[in-house]
Amino acid sequence: MTALLEVQSLSKQFLGSEGKALTDVNFSVSEGEFVSIIGPSGAGKSTLLRCINRMIDASSGEITFDDRNVTKLKKKELKMVRTKIGMIFQHYNLVDRLSVIENTLHGNLGKKSAIAGVLGLYSQEEKEQALRILSVLGLESLIYKRADQLSGGQKQRVGIARALIQNPRMLLCDEPIASLDPNSAKVIMDHLRDISTSMGITVLVNLHQVDVALKYSDKIIGINSGQVVFNGSPAAITKEDIQRIYGSEAEDLIFDLGGIHAS
Amino acid sequence: MEANGQVTTAGQLVKQRPRRQIRVKTWNRSTVVTRATLLILAGLTVYAFFSFDYKEIDFVQAMLATFANLKSMFLEPHLQRFTFGHALYQVLVTLGLAFLTTLFGAVIAVFFGLLAAENLSSKWVSSVVKGVVAFIRAVPTVLWVLIFAVAAGLGSVAAVIGMTFHSVSYLVKAYSESFEELDKGVIEALKASGAGWWQIIFQAVLPSSLTYMISWTFLRFEINFAVAVAMGAAAGAGGIGFDMFMASNFYLDIREIGAITYFILAVAILLEITAAKLKKRLT
Ligand SMILES: Nc1ncnc2c1ncn2[C@@H]1O[C@H](COP(=O)(O)OP(=O)(O)OP(=O)(O)O)[C@@H](O)[C@H]1O
Numbered sequence A: 001m002t003a004l005l006e007v008q009s010l011s012k013q014f015l016g017s018e019g020k021a022l023t024d025v026n027f028s029v030s031e032g033e034f035v036s037i038i039g040p041s042g043a044g045k046s047t048l049l050r051c052i053n054r055m056i057d058a059s060s061g062e063i064t065f066d067d068r069n070v071t072k073l074k075k076k077e078l079k080m081v082r083t084k085i086g087m088i089f090q091h092y093n094l095v096d097r098l099s100v101i102e103n104t105l106h107g108n109l110g111k112k113s114a115i116a117g118v119l120g121l122y123s124q125e126e127k128e129q130a131l132r133i134l135s136v137l138g139l140e141s142l143i144y145k146r147a148d149q150l151s152g153g154q155k156q157r158v159g160i161a162r163a164l165i166q167n168p169r170m171l172l173c174d175e176p177i178a179s180l181d182p183n184s185a186k187v188i189m190d191h192l193r194d195i196s197t198s199m200g201i202t203v204l205v206n207l208h209q210v211d212v213a214l215k216y217s218d219k220i221i222g223i224n225s226g227q228v229v230f231n232g233s234p235a236a237i238t239k240e241d242i243q244r245i246y247g248s249e250a251e252d253l254i255f256d257l258g259g260i261h262a263s
Numbered sequence B: 001m002e003a004n005g006q007v008t009t010a011g012q013l014v015k016q017r018p019r020r021q022i023r024v025k026t027w028n029r030s031t032v033v034t035r036a037t038l039l040i041l042a043g044l045t046v047y048a049f050f051s052f053d054y055k056e057i058d059f060v061q062a063m064l065a066t067f068a069n070l071k072s073m074f075l076e077p078h079l080q081r082f083t084f085g086h087a088l089y090q091v092l093v094t095l096g097l098a099f100l101t102t103l104f105g106a107v108i109a110v111f112f113g114l115l116a117a118e119n120l121s122s123k124w125v126s127s128v129v130k131g132v133v134a135f136i137r138a139v140p141t142v143l144w145v146l147i148f149a150v151a152a153g154l155g156s157v158a159a160v161i162g163m164t165f166h167s168v169s170y171l172v173k174a175y176s177e178s179f180e181e182l183d184k185g186v187i188e189a190l191k192a193s194g195a196g197w198w199q200i201i202f203q204a205v206l207p208s209s210l211t212y213m214i215s216w217t218f219l220r221f222e223i224n225f226a227v228a229v230a231m232g233a234a235a236g237a238g239g240i241g242f243d244m245f246m247a248s249n250f251y252l253d254i255r256e257i258g259a260i261t262y263f264i265l266a267v268a269i270l271l272e273i274t275a276a277k278l279k280k281r282l283t
């Protein structure tokens, strides 16, 4: 397996704030891998994810995606790279007044000419692909429904469909299940896992639920105050690692490593 | 029995309370300022009525004469110098003026509204556009028409330019505020998939704010109709306003003014109803 994504000594300092949001972050992700990033609130998980597709510009360091140095790309090349990276959000970020299928097709805007995108002209193949993806996600009966009439779980599946229609090499998911009930959360995580396993798409997920991260991931990256403090397989994680990621209070948290590893 | 007992105890409870006035408002800076302002305004009003130069007008008689005028204006309206068809045509001319200026204003305002929305342009550009627009808006429409009349001459051209000018400034504010209301996550999502600025505008920003934009535009249309009537009279822009001006200042025909007023009222009500219907269907 070759590395699809490589992050080298990445640092980020926001303008006007003292202290760094990210300090010397290094890790690499292989093609098709499912990686969870865990850490306390404010640790820098969202910042890290957004540095990868340059929604936020890193202060220093290098990010290599598919053998290209993302940090040095010009505007046009950056757009091309972004079409290869899907993104999924905690609050879904759909256009409320548009239908499920329109929102799904939005994933293709980056590949279209400005005019076709502005007018919303999509080819027959694009529409067929949208339908295929939506039916895999169990949304085929809802394609003409407006996005604001969907439940949270359905909205997130539309979010996934919008990312998948890009034909991405990698998905970045920023707390995709933080606003969902346990059942919908499981559906979403199962879909993400399936996308990684059967389509070979690399998945990077920010998570707050350690048990979920351990259950679904090939690899866990633990972050505390902008630094990577754990990088390894879920099986290798110990109580001390959890403490290092979340601080000493972690003892009181509910998770039981033994139980999780056993199941 | 039991109920009676309870009533008496409740009554006693109320009686036992020491009687003391409870103030609802506390005195602070803002209440003092508000009350002082109201008092001064009241004083000025009274003083004004005493100091008017009444030129020996008998107040009661003047009132009666006014009522007589209003009576013949609104209860005995007639059309003498022109026909119903002509009046209808003139109303359409006025509506046309309002429609044209609103349409021009809306098209230009969409563009500047995008530049004025902080989330879609840069902070610097946004402040500049908003500042200019606030200045234009602060000057009344009529004044703009008169200013443009210097170059274009008093007439319909000055009215169209002046009214468009003010409509743009009004709609830029309304549009940019509805653009700014859009969740920034939606913009982020499309940007992250590689979409460009124009694509984001047309696929996310405009669809999300369309209802607001339409209802603001229609409101401006109603304003422009009223302004267009006034412009017909004051700036010679034609339409029903000009007929009204002629009827009142030239022919001194009070009854015809009444008829024209009814025409304008009917159109205004029609517009109002259309606006309400439109709003209901859009949401
Ligand atoms: N736009 C910004 N400007 C300044 N500081 C920021 C900005 N965005 C994030 N930060 C800071 O960077 C740090 C990391 O924030 P980040 O959002 O990446 O944390 P997170 O791990 O995603 O937290 P959470 O789990 O709550 O989402 C925080 O201290 C935050 O205050």
Ligand SMILES: [Mg+2]
Pocket: A045, A046, A047, A174
């Ligand atoms: Mg976050």
